[in-house]
Amino acid sequence: MEFMAPTITCAEILKEAVSDPSNGNHIASAMELYIMGLQKQLCEALAAIDGSQFKTDKWERPNNGGGGVTCVLQDGNVFEKAGVGVSVVHGTLSKNAIQQMKSRGKELFGDSVEFRALGISSVIHPKSPHVPTMHFNYRFFEIPEGDSKLWWFGGGSDLTPTYLHEGDATHFHTTLKAACDTHSAEYYPKFKKWCDEYFYIKHREESRGVGGIFFDDLDYIPINDAFSFVKSCGNAVIPSYIPLIKQHMDEKYTEEELEWKLLRRGRYVEFNLVLDRGTKFGLHTENARIESILMSLPLNARWEYMNEPGEREKVLLEVLKNPREWC
């Protein structure tokens, strides 16, 4: 099979739209095929490493509002929880969403605004405290018709280690920078900074991890160029991350290291439930598929009162408090 499940949009309609650049659904259709393909590639790469298979669920939104394909490998040999989800949804923006978008500078007219949103989202939590957690998300948002006609891309990719391996952070960032640089020398520095700012857990005064790239509202270059940039970022996911898994997955670890991992996973939960815009948006959406939204949470997490980190743990915390340049 070409993908993990059949596409959300009918395959015939997709084929027609991608073959015709003048078709109003050309980019959305190409994006749907691209993210379905990336989902398949990544799931296959992870399943091959783990030696076990992803569970694939195809789901639909009520009232013909689109749907998605959620793939999760849980409690595997290498991965505690690896989720790769695609969603292709459409509907009418809530008043709240209209207001929020206006406050971000979007020119929207009227009370009823039709939208469609396509995206791929993934969080990989490995078992070993030596293999970092990785998250990425790339999405296309479109108001396809009427006075409010608009589109933009957003997304990013970031790394969350339990223990700092400087080489990992450098490899991850260097790979992302290379993907950015083929499009504009301005992207990596700008989106790296944005990532550090976005993934900051204010109440802990520390970053979630060692960052990566993050961007939103990418609508200021031609749509084909923006899509091409997003594909470069998506194509960088596997080369930026898979080598780090392979390098560390067989390293031995101790009970103390596992406990530190659980505490860091607790911080991941705090970020996702308290701060992450996508998660909060999902939790407040009627008829959302909650299992897909919360697949990003780790299998296990821990909160200790007044934990005293050791020397090696403090090395990570130092970097989380003072983000570094990695390339």
Place this chain on the structure above:
Amino acid sequence: MEFMAPTITCAEILKEAVSDPSNGNHIASAMELYIMGLQKQLCEALAAIDGSQFKTDKWERPNNGGGGVTCVLQDGNVFEKAGVGVSVVHGTLSKNAIQQMKSRGKELFGDSVEFRALGISSVIHPKSPHVPTMHFNYRFFEIPEGDSKLWWFGGGSDLTPTYLHEGDATHFHTTLKAACDTHSAEYYPKFKKWCDEYFYIKHREESRGVGGIFFDDLDYIPINDAFSFVKSCGNAVIPSYIPLIKQHMDEKYTEEELEWKLLRRGRYVEFNLVLDRGTKFGLHTENARIESILMSLPLNARWEYMNEPGEREKVLLEVLKNPREWC
């Protein structure tokens, strides 16, 4: 020692204020002594059951803004994490807080409103899946001076079992109802309903637990009566909960039951981080003591993708979806 730590307010000043009903600090001072005493009583009762001691931290807010006493027994024999915290703080309300209180009907004047807030807050997470988690919080809020002079009490107590033991829910509710009934026959039904509504996890379409009582803005009866009611509720904490611990703490449990406990603890985290007003207020407060705010989180929690509950687990879920009358 009379309390777990010295009072936040100087003991001499407290003594003077409580001995003189015309003193402007009379109720606040009596409340401070009451919650410090309740903290001590509860910690002693729990420590005696567990066979290990609470760690007590006295902390101060910067700029002379009050402080608190946080007591936590972590990774004990019976309790995974038991926290009992007192805080006695004062300062100037943020613009945000002023707006929020106005939206609740409080008449506040001017941009600078001095407040003080005193409270006791506690979450007890036991190790055994047969002993329920219990939470309670009682607080006094006062705008002591100027045009905006106001006061109110708030609080509540609720029970969160991993497996449903109907007798536990009945005992817990009956004890709370008796405390309420000595003050007004209207309180228990009203505050029981409010509790069911407040501890509802909308995105899961289920309650956090089997409820209890919850109230806020209690300012519509004489202040001495309100304080007396809150003391009755506080005095009901030990008799409502300690017997449930003793009844179930020695019951055997299986690995499967422990896993279900971890999943339920995950839901507890979801409620506290996504919905709980007190936690959200704390996380967004400058200079808050984060370890005290998040002592309510369980030691361990788990999120499984697409968990399939068994028959006994479904019995609990049924009650969480359809709250019952327990007395």
